[in-house]
Amino acid sequence: MQIEVRPLLQAELDDADGILRDAFGTLLGIDMNDDTEVFRTRFRAQHTVALAGLVDGVLVxxxxxxxxxxVGFLGPLxxxxxxxxxxxxxxLVGAATELLDARGATHQGLFTFPQSPMHHWLYHKFGFWPRYLTVIMSRPVGGExxxxxWRMSAAAPASRQALLDACAAVTDSIHPGLDVRGEITAVLDQGLGEVVLVGAPDAPSGFAVCHSGAGTxxxxxxxxxxxxxxxxxPHxxxxxAALLGACQGFAAGAGARRLTVGVNTxxxxxxxxxxGAGFRVDTAGVSMHRPNEPAYDRADIYVLDDWR
Ligand SMILES: CC(C)(COP(=O)(O)OP(=O)(O)OC[C@H]1O[C@@H](n2cnc3c(N)ncnc32)[C@H](O)[C@@H]1OP(=O)(O)O)[C@@H](O)C(=O)NCCC(=O)NCCS
Structure with missing residues (x-):
């Protein structure tokens, strides 16, 4: 049996997505064939790499x-x-960590099942260590x-670059080199949702990258x-609170019934x-870090993400 790992080809996208839904559906005993699009949207983005695992030339x-x-993370695997x-x-995990190392991700992570010895072992082998739970939380969205x-999609193209850089300055002040401009660009270019911002127009104090509805x-x-x-x-x-309110307002305007976020505990x-704002936990995973350091998982850090 010959195992090969290499970059995934565009022509393999549908099969890879099907395997992903089958694997998680089998493990969790649920139907994963909903209208979320994790694989295709990330495959199209500039800041992600998809790796294929093949056995005797067949994608598996x-x-x-x-x-x-x-910062870099791997998954879904x-x-x-x-x-x-x-x-x-x-x-696949070995190749992903090599790629993360080569691309200068000095802090690496993933989100996995806290209760599964198999998953812990799979990632332990490459130096990932379990730390805190990451919880996926949601709350209902009212009609009004x-x-x-304000919203980045409304910014003139000329000012978009400055806003992108201002967002990178916010994340850099939280963890040196943390940069999610790829997520922002993916949402704006692919029409996946919106980037809401609060604070001064030339120096936002906070921003949220929101995916909205089917196909995202x-x-x-x-x-x-x-x-x-x-x-x-200091504030x-x-x-x-204002940023959450802005997300809530965007969600209501988009006709959403729920607002979902992830946060490391x-x-x-x-x-x-x-x-306190009415969010309740839907599910929890554990984040594993390589090296075993907190990075931006600190008590006073207001970041929402979940590395799924
Ligand atoms: C997770 C997943 C990708 C692993 O893929 P895989 O090809 O089966 O993994 P491997 O065969 O390379 O490795 C599995 C390891 O777990 C070990 N293992 C299996 N059952 C175990 C258990 N109960 N306790 C501890 N280790 C266990 C195996 O021995 C093997 O380790 P070893 O090779 O060092 O002996 C696959 O199970 C899957 O697709 N699961 C559904 C989706 C999923 O869970 N994705 C990951 C979410 S974070």
């Missing part, structure tokens, strides 16, 4: 690698169920929400905050704030 699995500057425990997943902040990572009826951050400072809690203030 894949993983995505996401590059956020000095999947192997077709009939090939589980044949070593393909291990080869206040419209707060959110799915029908949902706005999902893929990433949000508030610049550290972070108030800015975070080591970001205690943000987690506590979300509970």
């Amino acid at each position: 699995g894949s993983t995505l690698v996401t590059l956020w500057g000095s 999947s192997v077709t169920p009939r090939m589980w425990n044949s070593g393909v997943g291990t080869r 929400e206040p419209v707060l902040g 990572e959110a799915g029908s009826g949902t706005v999902y905050v893929k990433f949000a951050a508030v610049r550290p400072g 972070t809690a108030a800015v975070f 080591a970001r205690h203030e943000a987690h506590r704030h979300l509970l």
Whole structure:
């Protein structure tokens, strides 16, 4: 049996997506054939790399690698169920970590099942260590929400670059080199949702990258905050509240019924704030880090993301 790992080809996209839905559906015992689009939207983006796992020339699995500057993560990882425990997943994780190293991701991570010894072992082998839970939370969206902040899609093309750079300055102030401009560009270029911002127009104090509805990572009826951050400072809690309000307003305007976010529970203030704002936990994973360091998972950091 010959295992090969190489970049996924465009022509293999449908098969890779099908394997992903089958693998997670089999593991979790649920139907994954909903209208969310994780694989295709990330495949089209500039800041991600898709790796294919083949056995004797046949595609049997894949993983995505996401590059956020000095931070990078792998997943979703999947192997077709009939090939589980044949070593393909291990080869894909190995190739993903090599790629993350080569692309300068000095802090690497992933989101996995906290209760699964198999998953822990698979990632331990490459130096990932379990840290805090990351919770996926949501709350209902009312029909009328206040419209707060402003939206990047409305910015003139000439000012978009300056806004992108301002967002990179916010994330760099949280963790050196953390840069999600690729996520912002993917949402704006692919029409996946919106980037909402709060604070001064030339120097936003916070921003949120939102996916909205079918064909995105959110799915029908949902706005999902893929990433949000508030610049550290004396008023972070108030800015975070305004940013959540701006997301809520965007979600209501988009006709969503739920607003979904992810937060690492080591970001205690943000987690506590979300509970106070009516968000409840839908599911939890554990984040594993390589090396075993907190990076931006600190009590006073107001960042929303989940590395799924
Ligand atoms: C997770 C997944 C990609 C792993 O792929 P795979 O090809 O089966 O993985 P491998 O065969 O390379 O490795 C599995 C390892 O787990 C070990 N393992 C299996 N069951 C185990 C258990 N109960 N406890 C501990 N280790 C276990 C195997 O021995 C093997 O390790 P080894 O080669 O060092 O002995 C695959 O199971 C899958 O697609 N699952 C559904 C989707 C999923 O869970 N994705 C990952 C989400 S984070």
